[in-house]
Amino acid sequence: MIKKYIIERRSWIILFLFLQLLVVLVAYLDAAIPLLPLLYIVFLSTMIFLIFFIIRYHVETKYYRSLQEWDTSLDLTRLAPADRPFEKIIESSVIDQTERLKQDAAQNMRLLEQEKDDLLSWIHEVKTPLTAMHLMIERLDDEKMKAHLTYEWLRIHLLLDQQLHQKRLPFMKNDLFIEKVSLKSVIFKEIKALQSWCIQKGIGFDVELKEEEVLTDAKWLAFIIRQLLTNAVKYSEESDIIITSTKWNGQTVLKVQDFGRGIDPRDLPRIFDKGFTSTSKHQDSAATGMGLYLAKKAAEPLLISIQVCSKTGEGSTFTLSFPERNDFDHIAGM
Template identity: 40%
Template sequence: MLLLFLKERLAWIGFFVFIIVILNVLFTLDAGLVSVSIWYVNVCLLVSFIVFFIWRYVVEVGQLKDFLGNVDSQLDDAHSRNLALSPFQAAYFTKIEDVFYDKDTELNQAKVQLQEYTDELLAWVHEVKAPLTSINLMLDRIEDLALRRKLETEWLRLHLLVDQQLHQTRFSSIEKDNYMAEIELRTVVYKEIRAMQAWCIEKGIGFDVDELTETVMTDGKWLAFIVRQILSNAIKYSPANSEVLIFTEVDPMGATLLHIKDAGIGICKEDLPRIFQKSYTGTAGRESAQSTGMGLYLAHNVAQKIGVRISVQSIVDEGSIFTLRFPLQNEYVKLTGR
């Protein structure tokens, strides 16, 4: 703080040095001042300046600390604290208040617009889900099995995009929309596999699923979303007539791990650190117009919110293994206490 004050008052110090130099020159050149002790004058001036300097340092630094100590409060409160601002400081302070007021107004307007956009988008998604449900029911009336399978696959892709948009819109308020409970992994995984049935039949993809008798403490709805994104990627990038393996294990710390292994094209080594970044499609995504780069990004961010860790191991042309690590009891307590 002292160095800051010295920098702020360099003009004072420079002017004092200038005055001392001028006086010493005058005492030297003026014969009428020969009898006056130049050292006495210098010492008096120096002591007076130091006392004045210390006084201003105590007053101004005290004002600054008082202001910084209340920086989180409304700026108007500083006036009520009688900070004894100088006219220049008061002018600066008034300008700062005006700027803060304008920026707060703009920020509040932006928040209102964003909330309105979010509400409109959620309403649109819910409106779209109604005709999608009706279309799904009408698909059962199509007698041509091949055509029905094809339409079911396209319907599923559209449903997944709408579902992804719905969860993306809700993500900002996930803390208000999560419910931690003991969830059986088998229930979640099998439900998501059944939802992908039409797509899997079209590509001839099967599932080799372990018993999955483990129960984990998590949010069932958001966990289903994470599994859905990983399974859709596994199906999308796996070759026809391949198999997806789903199994669990326990790590040395005692945490439950859920593995989802596909036999797809794999992920390049240079892409691995970035696959969870927003809109990053990677090498494989440039070869497929269906990639948006949002699925894994949302899955990773949702997982962080509910305490699940996602990791991936992959070899090009040999497939990928996505692993979900569920929190231990003590980790869960920290999570719910945030």
């Protein structure tokens, strides 16, 4: 390594030696200048330079020696010939490491894809016994037991549904089919799925749809509405949930209003954050902090805007604003 270091610094080494020889030459040619004192000064300068050179060599090459200790694959003598500067050696090392990192990243991506596929397959497999369990629950004669089992079954079903859609979200744009969707059919299907839970809690629905069709993807719209209704039912007691649709500024607007515990004003800016539950009810173990986050994420590719208005102790109103046909030009080429 000392050879490479000398070669790299050869320009200013030559300059120093040239200046020392110039001083000696001038003293030799000019009789008025004493030669021996200048030779002494040149000797001292050379010694100081050699000491400085040795110190700088150890300081400047410390990092390169440590690279060899960290990773044996970074063989600097193998990566560059002796006449190449240290900068080129490190550049080659960085390129080599970059290629290795790219390969590791590709491998990790394949593993993540495999993990996602395995999880989706597992979720679909679990749905089969869940469906059979639901049919068995429906056959029970004990209405109280039936209601409790249906509620617990519904909780499992909704959690699996969230997990399934969470894994599908990164590939959502490949799965979109934009069409005219009947709000009535989607909403009533989701209400029916929550029927047993709502009966148990004494919750009813007041649905008034002045605008019955929107342009969106039916499957993902159902998922968004499912999260809003689940949230409304979870945090309400013995009250009606009001669902209305109207036309506002050329857009179809759907509102889901509940009269539950509401949302603390300091929590409103964060309710769509992943994993956020509540600051006032932080001990609530039933909350996962994923429903509204997933609803917001699913709404973005559909160009659906979600706003919320809430008062603590009075309830919350979630508003979905749907796009018009022209808004989907850059997505569906419509």
